[in-house]
Amino acid sequence: MPSEFEIIRRFFERPVCAVLGVGDDAALVRPAAGMEIAVSTDLLVEGRHFRAAADPRKLGHKALAVNLSDMAAMGATPRWLTLALSLPDAEEAWIAAFADGLFALAARFGVELIGGDTVRGPRSICICILGEVPEGRALRRDAARPGDDVWVSGELGGAALALAHPGIDDAERRLHEPEPRVALGERLRAHANAAIDVSDGFAQDLGHILERSACGALVHYDRLPKCAAFARVGTPELERQCVLSGGDDYELVFTAPPGVRAAIEDVARDTGVPLARVGTIRPGDPTLSIADRHGNEIPVARGFDHFSA
Amino acid sequence: MPSEFEIIRRFFERPVCAVLGVGDDAALVRPAAGMEIAVSTDLLVEGRHFRAAADPRKLGHKALAVNLSDMAAMGATPRWLTLALSLPDAEEAWIAAFADGLFALAARFGVELIGGDTVRGPRSICICILGEVPEGRALRRDAARPGDDVWVSGELGGAALALAHPGIDDAERRLHEPEPRVALGERLRAHANAAIDVSDGFAQDLGHILERSACGALVHYDRLPKCAAFARVGTPELERQCVLSGGDDYELVFTAPPGVRAAIEDVARDTGVPLARVGTIRPGDPTLSIADRHGNEIPVARGFDHFSA
Numbered sequence: 001m002p003s004e005f006e007i008i009r010r011f012f013e014r015p016v017c018a019v020l021g022v023g024d025d026a027a028l029v030r031p032a033a034g035m036e037i038a039v040s041t042d043l044l045v046e047g048r049h050f051r052a053a054a055d056p057r058k059l060g061h062k063a064l065a066v067n068l069s070d071m072a073a074m075g076a077t078p079r080w081l082t083l084a085l086s087l088p089d090a091e092e093a094w095i096a097a098f099a100d101g102l103f104a105l106a107a108r109f110g111v112e113l114i115g116g117d118t119v120r121g122p123r124s125i126c127i128c129i130l131g132e133v134p135e136g137r138a139l140r141r142d143a144a145r146p147g148d149d150v151w152v153s154g155e156l157g158g159a160a161l162a163l164a165h166p167g168i169d170d171a172e173r174r175l176h177e178p179e180p181r182v183a184l185g186e187r188l189r190a191h192a193n194a195a196i197d198v199s200d201g202f203a204q205d206l207g208h209i210l211e212r213s214a215c216g217a218l219v220h221y222d223r224l225p226k227c228a229a230f231a232r233v234g235t236p237e238l239e240r241q242c243v244l245s246g247g248d249d250y251e252l253v254f255t256a257p258p259g260v261r262a263a264i265e266d267v268a269r270d271t272g273v274p275l276a277r278v279g280t281i282r283p284g285d286p287t288l289s290i291a292d293r294h295g296n297e298i299p300v301a302r303g304f305d306h307f308s309a
Numbered sequence: 310m311p312s313e314f315e316i317i318r319r320f321f322e323r324p325v326c327a328v329l330g331v332g333d334d335a336a337l338v339r340p341a342a343g344m345e346i347a348v349s350t351d352l353l354v355e356g357r358h359f360r361a362a363a364d365p366r367k368l369g370h371k372a373l374a375v376n377l378s379d380m381a382a383m384g385a386t387p388r389w390l391t392l393a394l395s396l397p398d399a400e401e402a403w404i405a406a407f408a409d410g411l412f413a414l415a416a417r418f419g420v421e422l423i424g425g426d427t428v429r430g431p432r433s434i435c436i437c438i439l440g441e442v443p444e445g446r447a448l449r450r451d452a453a454r455p456g457d458d459v460w461v462s463g464e465l466g467g468a469a470l471a472l473a474h475p476g477i478d479d480a481e482r483r484l485h486e487p488e489p490r491v492a493l494g495e496r497l498r499a500h501a502n503a504a505i506d507v508s509d510g511f512a513q514d515l516g517h518i519l520e521r522s523a524c525g526a527l528v529h530y531d532r533l534p535k536c537a538a539f540a541r542v543g544t545p546e547l548e549r550q551c552v553l554s555g556g557d558d559y560e561l562v563f564t565a566p567p568g569v570r571a572a573i574e575d576v577a578r579d580t581g582v583p584l585a586r587v588g589t590i591r592p593g594d595p596t597l598s599i600a601d602r603h604g605n606e607i608p609v610a611r612g613f614d615h616f617s618a
Contacts, residue, residue, distance in 0.1 A: 019345055023521065024450045025382035025505060026349035027442070036328055039423060040335035041437055043393035045430030073334035084352035114348060117435075121354030124430065126393045128350055128437035131335070141333045197333060212332065239408045307495055 004118050007090055011099040016112040018080060027114035031078050035132040042066050046123040056094045058176045059125070060101025065178045065201065067129040068109055069250040072185030073197035075139040077130030078111045084128075086121035090162035111181055113231060139188060139195035141253065144213035148193055148281040150257035150265065153273050155180050156202055158227035159241065160246020168229045178250040184275075188254055195254035203246040203288055204298040206253050210286035217239045218289045219279030219299055244290065244300050255281050314425050316399055320408040325421040327389060336423035338389050344441040345384035351375050355432040365403045366486045368434070368605065369410025374487045375437040376507065377418055378559040381494030382506035384448040385440030387420045393437075395430035404567050418491055448497060448563065453522035457502055457564035457590040460573065462558035462582050464488050465511055466548065467536035469555025473547060477538045487559040493584075496576045497563055504563035510554040512597055512609040513564050521593035527598045528588035530607055564590050 012022055016074070019028035031037055044063055046052055064081065071078040088093070106113060111129070158174035165171070181197070188195060194213055196205045202224070210217055221240070230239040256264060261277070268275040290298045328337035340346055351416055353372055355361055373390065380387040384385035385499045392411070396404070415422060420438070423593055474480070490506070497504060503522055511533070530549070539548045565573060570586070579586040599607045 020447070024378040026347040026385065026447075028345045028347055028383075028442070028447055030345050033342070036333040036337045036339050037346065037439075038337055038392060039389065039437075039439065040360065041391040041424060041435070042392050042425045043395055043428050043435060045395050045428055048428060049432050051562070061545075070334040074337075076335065079604060080348065082348060082350040082437055084350050084437075086352055086354050115350060117350050117352045118355060119352050121357050122431040124395060124433060126352060126426075126435035128348075128391055128393075129335075129346065130346075130439075133337070135339065136338055138329070138335075140329065152336050218310060220450055309427065 007118050008116070011095050012083065012113060012116060014113065016114060018112055018114050021112065021114045022116065029114065029130065031132055034135055036135050036136060036138065038071060038074045038131040038133050039128065040067060040070035041072070041126065044125045050238065056097040057101035060098040061105050061177050063125045063127055064102050064105045065250065067127045067179050068177070068180035068182055069197040069199070071129060071131040073139065073195050073252060074131070074133060075137065075185045075189035075195065076133040078109055078129055078131040078182060078188055080112050080114045080130045082128045083113060083229065084126040085116065085118050086124045088123055088280055102187065105271040114125065121282040130190060137189045139185065139192055140192055141209050142195055142210050142212035144169040144194035144215055145280050146283040147257065149258055149261065149277050150206065150219060150281060151254050151256060152225055152251055152276050152278050153184055154251045155225040155227050156198065156239045156249050156251060157230065157242035157246050157259040159248035160242035161227055161229060161234065165233050171227055171229050174205070174227065175248055177245050178248065179274060180250060181252045183271050184252060184267065184273050187271060191260040191263050191267070192254040192256040195252055198249040198251045198253060200247045202253065203244045203290070207286070207288055210288060214286060215263040216282040216284045217279055217283060218285045218291060221290050222293050223276060223277045225274060240298065263306050314406045316404060316427050317425070321392065321422060321425060321585060323422065325356050325423060327421055327423050330421065330423045331425065331559060336424060337373055338423065338439065340441055343444055345444050345447065347383045347440040347447060348437065349376060349379035350435065350437040353434045361403055365406040366410035367432050369407040369470050370486050372434045373411050374489050374559065376436045377489035377491055378487070378506040378508070380438060380440040381490045382448065382561060383440070383442060384446065384494045384498035384504065385442040386495055387418055387421045387438055387440040387491060389421050389439045390438045392422060393435040394425065394427050395433045396428065440467070442470050443602055446498045448494065448501055450545040451505055451521035453503035453518050453524055453564040455524050455590050456566065456591040457571065458567055458586050459515070459526055459528060459588040459590060459604050460563050461534055461560055461585050461587050463557050463560045464483050464534040464536050465507065465560060466539065466551035468538055468554050469551035470538060470543065473551065474542050475592050477542065480536055480538050483536065484557055487557065489559060490561045490582060493561060493576065493579050493582050496580060499575070500569040500572050501563040501565040504561055507558040507560045507562060509556045511562065512553045512599070516597055517554055518564065519597060523595060525591040525593045525596045526588055527591060527600060531602050532585060532587040534585045549607065550555035
């Protein structure tokens with residue numbers, strides 16, 4: 001069985017452009033002048049966020065993707081990550097496949113693994129990601145303004161649908177191999193006010209923007225982009241539940257003044273990511289109203305909460 | 310039972326000087342000009358690094374202390390941290406005590422909690438810490454040079470002694486409430502070449518410097534600073550095992566040219582941390598020789614490895 005140090009050397013120590021990568025007490029990075037560093041961390045626990053039998057390659061992809069998505073939601077350019085792994089034993093095939101999935105995605109986005117920790121314990125994965133964003137230009141949750149349009153990227157509900165109806169390819173891909181909207185987030189810095197990624201569910205995540213920005217929103221259910229598979233499977237109730245309260249979609253929800261609609265359409269065309277204008281930010285209480293095509297309000301179930309779910 | 314978001318708000322969201330702290334997709338920090346960012350992460354797992362019955366206040370202290378120690382070993386000034394917590398349930402008293410211990414130590418060193426994640430699962434604690442160090446001035450493991458003196462701060466073996474003989478106050482404090490050598494690390498930037506902190510055991514950790522620097526070392530066992538309690542308890546064998554191979558002491562081991570001995574004595578006086586000159590870096594294979602008072606070599610057991618222990 002390889003030692004902790006061999007595991008790190010064989011699977012996780014790769015050449016980096018950072019000043020100093022894996023293998024010292026700390027890594028060293030040198031941010032560009034005029035940049036703020038965006039920092040985020042996510043912890044995935046077996047039995048909670050993934051099954052014991054989960055494909056380790058896809059898990060390596062997803063563990064990094066959820067962190068890249070946080071960078072996208074800030075409009076930050078992801079640069080560096082640390083990886084803390086707790087593993088029940090040193091299964092080389094599992095680790096190699098996990099590392100493959102993680103490094104393949106990291107290479108696509110030019111992010112470098114610069115440090116980590118490997119311990120024996122219940123299987124869990126903790127990534128901390130660092131990105132760069134020009135000073136004062138990050139897309140914060142507290143920056144929505146009354147009158148802003150509310151926009152959503154891609155489509156919603158696919159990841160939750162995959163849990164309810166396993167075997168639908170594009171829904172499964174959503175759930176297990178989400179595509180973080182990094183290029184979109186970078187482009188939106190120039191136009192959007194507030195942004196968040198959909199990890200706990202559209203309604204709950206937009207709710208975080210409303211709370212932090214101290215305003216409300218009206219969203220039209222019909223305008224929400226939905227996973228195409230809902231046309232073939234499930235009920236209208238399931239669709240509503242998945243689209244409004246399903247987590248793990250990793251799309252961006254953002255707000256922007258009406259004056260930049262044309263610019264945002266350009267961003268959609270340039271990045272190839274569909275962007276739907278789904279509602280409006282309103283003054284007042286941080287309440288989200290979702291209306292059906294007749295203007296009647298649709299009640300919303302709460303999204304995912306780790307200690308009440 | 311409080312929700313995930315209430316736990317974060319009530320126990321972990323505090324005002325910060327960082328650009329943006331807890332509560333968005335990512336935190337934002339602005340490093341000073343001319344600084345590199347040092348980044349390190351440590352994962353502590355229940356049953357492995359701490360017992361289920363561990364005092365949560367001391368655990369909050371230790372979880373942060375081991376990360377501060379990594380900054381000290383780089384000569385970096387710790388600035389910001391993220392905290393990812395996996396907890397079997399939302400026990401408020403446990404979380405409050407843990408947060409107390411962590412924030413008390415954070416306040417002493419001026420570090421800010423800027424982000425994190427809270428999930429339900431087997432109890433574990435993952436901290437990622439960020440520090441600042443002037444460009445090119447970090448104390449790396451690969452910078453020892455033949456002819457350098459080898460130095461050790463404080464005293465060794467106390468934490469391991471506490472495991473072998475519970476109930477000895479200063480040894481227990483070592484194990485459960487280690488004091489990270491941050492001020493020492495900052496001062497050593499001006500004088501030392503290589504440094505590491507003693508987390509896995511003196512011999513193994515100095516061995517990491519030797520491997521990375523491609524040189525050997527001769528260390529005199531009698532000159533190693535030892536926990537005072539060894540005068541009263543244990544055997545010479547236990548002492549040797551604890552001093553050479555015991556982990557968790559969080560002292561600094563560093564190398565520096567003989568020309569700066571007087572400067573290092575000044576650092577010891579100014580910081581109040583005893584510094585012992587214990588040996589010499591030699592050209593050749595990365596082999597550590599430890600000699601007794603008669604010049605005979607003392608065999609060394611390997612230190613801690615998470616997958617072979």
